Every structure is written in C-alpha cells, then in structure tokens.
Amino acid sequence: xxxxxxxxxxxxxxxxxxxxxxxxxxxxxxxxxxxxxxxxxxxxxxxxxxxxxxxxxxxxxxxxxxxxxxxxxxxxxxxxxxxxxxxxxxxxxxxxxxxxxxxxxxx
Amino acid sequence: xxxxxxxxxxxxxxxxxxxxxxxxxxxxxxxxxxxxxxxxxxxxxxxxxxxxxxxxxxxxxxxxxxxxxxxxxxxxxxxxxxxxxxxxxxxxxxxxxxxxxxxxxxxxxxxxxxxxxxxxxxxxxxxxxxxxxxxxxxxxxxxxxxxxxxxxxxxxxxxxxxxxxxxxxxxxxxxxxxxxxxxxxxxxxxxxxxxxxxxxxxxxxxxxxxxxxxxxxxxxxxxxxxxxxxxxxxxxxxxxxxxxxxxxxxxxxxxxxxxxxxxxxxxxxxxxxxxxxxxxxxxxxxxxxxxxxxxxxxxxxxxxxxxxxxxxxxxxxxxxxxxxxxxxxxxxxxxxxxxxxxxxxxxxxxxx
Numbered sequence: 001x002x003x004x005x006x007x008x009x010x011x012x013x014x015x016x017x018x019x020x021x022x023x024x025x026x027x028x029x030x031x032x033x034x035x036x037x038x039x040x041x042x043x044x045x046x047x048x049x050x051x052x053x054x055x056x057x058x059x060x061x062x063x064x065x066x067x068x069x070x071x072x073x074x075x076x077x078x079x080x081x082x083x084x085x086x087x088x089x090x091x092x093x094x095x096x097x098x099x100x101x102x103x104x105x106x107x
Numbered sequence: 108x109x110x111x112x113x114x115x116x117x118x119x120x121x122x123x124x125x126x127x128x129x130x131x132x133x134x135x136x137x138x139x140x141x142x143x144x145x146x147x148x149x150x151x152x153x154x155x156x157x158x159x160x161x162x163x164x165x166x167x168x169x170x171x172x173x174x175x176x177x178x179x180x181x182x183x184x185x186x187x188x189x190x191x192x193x194x195x196x197x198x199x200x201x202x203x204x205x206x207x208x209x210x211x212x213x214x215x216x217x218x219x220x221x222x223x224x225x226x227x228x229x230x231x232x233x234x235x236x237x238x239x240x241x242x243x244x245x246x247x248x249x250x251x252x253x254x255x256x257x258x259x260x261x262x263x264x265x266x267x268x269x270x271x272x273x274x275x276x277x278x279x280x281x282x283x284x285x286x287x288x289x290x291x292x293x294x295x296x297x298x299x300x301x302x303x304x305x306x307x308x309x310x311x312x313x314x315x316x317x318x319x320x321x322x323x324x325x326x327x328x329x330x331x332x333x334x335x336x337x338x339x340x341x342x343x344x345x346x347x348x349x350x351x352x353x354x355x356x357x358x359x360x361x362x363x364x365x366x367x368x369x370x371x372x373x374x375x376x377x378x379x380x381x382x383x384x385x386x387x388x389x390x391x392x393x394x395x396x397x398x399x400x401x402x403x404x405x406x407x408x409x410x411x412x413x414x415x416x417x418x419x420x421x422x423x424x425x426x427x428x429x430x431x432x433x434x435x436x437x438x439x440x441x442x443x444x445x446x447x448x449x450x451x452x453x454x455x456x457x458x459x
C-alpha cells in the first residue's frame with residue numbers, strides 16, 4: 001500500500017466520521033486507530049490537509065472544566081469529495097473481492 | 108517521552124513552517140495530550156501512541172514540500188528553495204542546461220538529454236530558473252522543465268536511473284525518502300505537483316548547496332535512516348548517563364556509610380584510651396610521689412620516676428592521637444559533606 005493510497009483512505013475515513021457529526025482531534029484519532037494501524041499523531045496532518053483543501057473547517061467549543069477544544073466539521077465540498085472517494089472505494093473493493101473470489105481470475 | 112519533550116521536538120522539526128502554522132499545530136497536540144490525560148492516560152502513553160515527532164513533522168511538511176531538518180539540530184536552510192539554489196553557483200559552461208542541477212550526471216547523459224536543448228547564453232541560467240515555472244514540461248531545454256520532465260516520467264530509460272538519483276537527492280531533502288523509501292518511482296508525480304505550486308521567483312539563489320552532494324538514492328536513504336536513528340538516540344544517552352551516575356552515587360554512599368562508623372568510633376575510642384592512660388599515669392605518679400614523701404627511699408623514688416615517665420608517655424601519645432583525630436575528623440567532615448551533596452542530587456533527581 002503506498003503512502004498516497006493510505007492517505008486517501010485515511011482522508012476518506014476521517015471525512016466519513018465527520019459526516020456522522022462534529023468531532024475533536026483526539027476523538028477522531030481514537031476511533032481511527034481502532035480500525036487501522038496508524039499512530040494517533042497521523043490524524044492531525046490529515047485533518048490539516050483536509051482543512052487546507054476546504055473539505056473541513058473547525059471551530060472551538062468550550063469543554064467542561066478545561067480550555068476549549070477544536071471541533072472539526074465537514075463542509076459541503078468535503079461531502080462531495082467524500083462521496084467521490086466512497087464510490088471509487090466501493091468500485092475498487094468490489095473488483096478486488098471479485099478477483100479474490102475467482103481465485104485470481106479477473107472477470 | 109514526556110509531553111514537553113514531544114512538543115519541543117515537534118516544534119524543532121517544524122522549523123520550516125511559519126510561526127502561526129507551527130503554533131496551530133502545536134496547539135492541536137497540546138489539546139491531544141490534555142484530552143488524553145483527562146481520559147486517564149499518562150504523558151508517556153500518549154506520546155507513544157502519537158508516534159515519533161519526526162514522523163509527525165514530516166507528515167505535515169510533506170504537504171508543503173518543505174522538510175524537517177534531518178540533522179538533530181534545526182537548520183533554517185532546509186526550505187523549499189533548496190533544490191533550486193544549487194543551480195546558481197555552477198560554472199558558465201553548463202548554465203544553459205537544466206541538468207546543471209544534476210551534479211553527478213555524466214557527460215553522456217547530458218548530451219543525450221540535451222540533444223534538444225537550445226544553446227543558450229550564459230546568463231540564461233538564472234532566467235531559466237525564473238522563467239521555467241510557466242512553461243510546460245515538454246520544453247526540455249529549460250533547466251527546470253527538465254526536472255519536470257523527470258517528474259512526469261518521460262520515457263528516458265537510459266538516464267532514468269540517474270534522473271532518479273537526482274530526484275532522490277532532492278527527495279531526501281524534502282523528506283520524501285523517509286516517507287516512501289520503497290516506492291521512489293511513484294514519488295515523481297508529487298514533487299512535480301509541488302514544484303508547479305512553488306513560486307520559483309521566490310527562492311533566493313544564494314549559492315548555498317546544503318546537502319546536495321547526496322546524489323545516489325542508496326546514499327540518501329541511508330543518510331536519512333541514519334539521521335532517524337540519531338534522532339531516536341537523542342533520548343537514549345541521557346537516560347544512560349543518569350542511571351550510570353545514580354549507581355555510582357549509590358555505591359559511594361554505601362562505602363562512605365560503612366567507612367564512617369569505624370572511623371568515628373576509632374577516633375573516639377583512641378581519644379578516650381589515651382586520656383585515660385594519661386590520667387592513670389599522672390594519678391599513679393602523684394600517688395607515688397606522696398608515697399615517696401611519706402616513706403622516702405631510693406627504690407620508691409625510681410618507681411615514682413618510672414611512673415611519671417609512663418604518664419608523660421601516655422600524655423605524648425594522647426597529643427599525637429588528638430592530632431591524628433583532628434585530621435581524621437577533617438577528612439570525615441569532607442566525606443560527609445560530599446556524601447550529603449551527592450545524596451541531595453540523587454534525591455532531587457528522584458531516581459534514588
């Protein structure tokens with residue numbers, strides 16, 4: 001798996017999580033490390049890139065008994081990008097699954 | 108690694124970023140530590156799960172085509188302009204060609220690639236660099252365009268390995284080699300994209316060639332690996348020296364304690380003994396004198412003188428012992444002072 005591919009997958013996963021609701025970085029990192037082997041530190045560069053590309057924005061919200069936390073929220077642009085990634089992903093995985101199911105014979 | 112160590116290291120590796128970007132990134136990781144601590148994790152657990160600050164920094168810098176300094180000390184020269192500054196100080200004979208940046212390229216490769224290159228005036232070198240940006244990659248005569256040519260993977264099998272070496276040299280500086288050492292070919296599209304975004308009029312052609320001699324791909328990745336190892340080692344020697352010091356201090360303390368008891372005891376006992384001897388000697392001598400006075404005889408006089416002599420000898424011995432004791436005490440005081448000093452260090456460092 002190349003870094004590029006992994007990055008794409010990471011972005012897709014993060015965007016998918018954000019589609020489900022606003023989250024702060026630690027939260028995203030925790031959930032993401034449950035589904036794939038990445039270090040928590042890798043989440044922030046992804047979030048930053050997504051933010052630079054306009055796919056997410058962030059806002060600060062007070063947390064109970066502490067300084068405010070930075071919440072990330074997906075933009076409309078991010079939703080569109082997410083959908084594009086998702087259909088690509090679905091297509092790819094279904095093709096690969098077919099290949100594997102057929103014992104290496106592409107249909 | 109503690110929170111502070113992690114953030115300091117990250118801050119150091121993000122040296123090429125602007126202060127505001129850096130502050131923003133650091134604040135994200137500060138928040139991460141904060142939330143982690145609230146969730147009952149320790150600082151070292153959180154730092155471990157975040158990964159190495161070097162890798163994290165590179166993931167940020169990757170998007171901007173800047174790089175974390177590979178050396179453990181940050182050097183501000185590691186900016187995006189690096190790759191291009193190399194062209195400037197080159198001799199006039201090669202200035203017209205984009206491949207002047209490719210230091211290790213042999214003449215054959217140059218002629219091959221530059222068969223199409225228009226002969227250019229010497230002064231065109233800087234122009235080539237500054238005007239290269241808006242040109243398409245298809246213009247092989249452009250110095251910069253040639254790099255782009257590589258980036259777009261034009262079929263040049265005979266020189267591709269060298270082109271790769273050049274790119275790799277650059278990639279090593281941009282932190283790329285650390286990211287994808289196993290799949291370098293796929294990197295080409297990215298440096299290209301990044302080049303396209305980079306304003307080429309901006310780099311100051313200061314003539315610096317930091318790190319450029321690393322041309323072969325194996326060399327540059329080895330270099331990067333070495334530096335990563337060095338980076339990891341940065342935290343090791345400290346621990347080692349601490350523990351070494353502590354064990355030495357501990358042994359010293361034990362030895363001192365063992366030595367101290369007989370030394371002090373010996374001094375006290377010898378003082379008492381000699382005083383007792385002196386008192387005994389004088390008392391006996393005094394008693395004898397009284398005896399001589401009451402019943403004077405030659406024998407009793409000799410006995411009396413002998414006893415006085417013994418008393419004086421004891422007194423002399425006492426003097427010597429007192430002097431020795433004073434010296435010994437001085438030594439002991441010194442040792443105790445040293446002991447306390449070292450002991451304090453051990454206690455304050457918390458590893459006792």
